[in-house]
Amino acid sequence: MTTATFKKEDVLIEALPYIQQFEGKTFVIKYGGAVMEDENLKTMIAKDVTLLRKIGINVVVIHGGGKEITSLSNKLNIQTKFVNGQRYTDEETLNVVQMVLAGSINKDIVRRINIHGGRAVGISGIDGDMIKVKKYDKENLGLVGEVVDVNETLIKNLLKDGYLPVIAPMGIDNYGTVYNVNADIAAGSLAGAIDAAKLVYMSDTEGVIINGNLVPHLTEKQILDFIKNGIINGGMIPKVESALNALNAGVNKVHIVDGRIEHALLLEIFTEEGVGTEIVCE
Template identity: 35%
Template sequence: MKTVLIKCGGSVIDELSPSFFTSLKELEKEGYHLLFVHGGGPDINALLELYQVPREFENGLRKTTAETMEIVEMVLAGKTNRTLAAKLTSHGFNAFGVNGSDGGFLQANIIDQEKLGFVGDIIKVKTDVISMLLNGRYTPVITPIATTASGVKLNINADFAAAAIANNLQVDHCIFVTDVQGIIINGELVPQLSKQEIESYIHTGLITGGMIPKVRSAVDVIEKGLQSVRIVSGKEVFFSQSKWVGTEIIAKEGILR
């Protein structure tokens, strides 16, 4: 089965353009089965604000107290997942919401309790759930919450979750959809970037905030052997006539595909 994993940023779910869905249809026409992982940054921030819970980030990762975690789950599972699933359904996809914390689907360890609180790194993905859904011609829409071995729920950066799922399922393409065209350096979209270039741009402060976990996840996927990893915009066409738009992450500098 040919598969494409699409991580849809919370930054862009409310702004997905008709041309984004046209790109999805083109992928389907080429025989790909789609699965989605979603983020939810802006929705989470809005509810934290309403509840007057302060927010804090460390290298693009959200510090998550027990109180924050409750809000994260409410928003991701109760709102963002529902919004994306409904949009996909209205465009003819058989969307099916999946909670990472159910049935041991996403299992994780705490990264650094002191620094980040209830934030995890995925150690195991039970891919059978996803295979079952894909075989039934459903389009899984995955919420990035995981559980520890003892059942504690952890907030997983959606880019990390997408990378772990892409690696475990060995998808054909992994795409990070966000609110910018790709990686922009000095005002210009960069069509291809290697790990070395990425690390130097993080070091010099040209890649910042939420783009850091995204590029690191993209590099992780490339290093685990997946051939096609891209960062694209959800506001524009990202795939048309078998051609991709956005930034492609490549294994080594200077190798053009």
């Protein structure tokens, strides 16, 4: 849809049934890639999530921060090591992860949302014992955690009181050790635990691309086939796998949308056409 061909009032009226449908529902929105780098996009997405909150949708934001972690590590002369595309997290790196994810990035997102009155509160998965993990053991990635449980009480309380939780993807194990957690996986687990109606991944790809074309709808079977034959790979794998987990845990729909498109989130939620890829239960 090109909104420019619509009158403003038409655009608002088209949104009305969606506003009605989603009032009181919970959306989990994960930011990654370009949405976290570009000044203009960062401001825009902050306005978009505030608008969702203001019309009565419970919004939870989860963010990544890979590029800034690498950049601060470089400044501190801490070597960045990747194992099969995943960051190896030793103790020094974990300190940087915590400074960046639970510190600078988290507070920057909160600040941007609160300029517009969005009532954001920045916390990490460590707070409220929220994201419970154990050491990831399929390969040695150091202090990388695998989500085993989500304690949703704190988030639900914040939402009930009208706050907009902004969550840094870190977790804690039963012995009090802190871990770095993949943001996509944290988003999927959280969405399942709080019975979210929607989970939206905002990334710097149009959506899921198969043989050069954007695929508007995908089912579980298609996803498993595309992973098996390598058509879905790299950073797209944790998104689609955690999308399937979230759907199995009761989330209604998962969207992978292009965060580089202005107001992609609003277009996806409030227009008939939508943008990006929608993953649905069969």
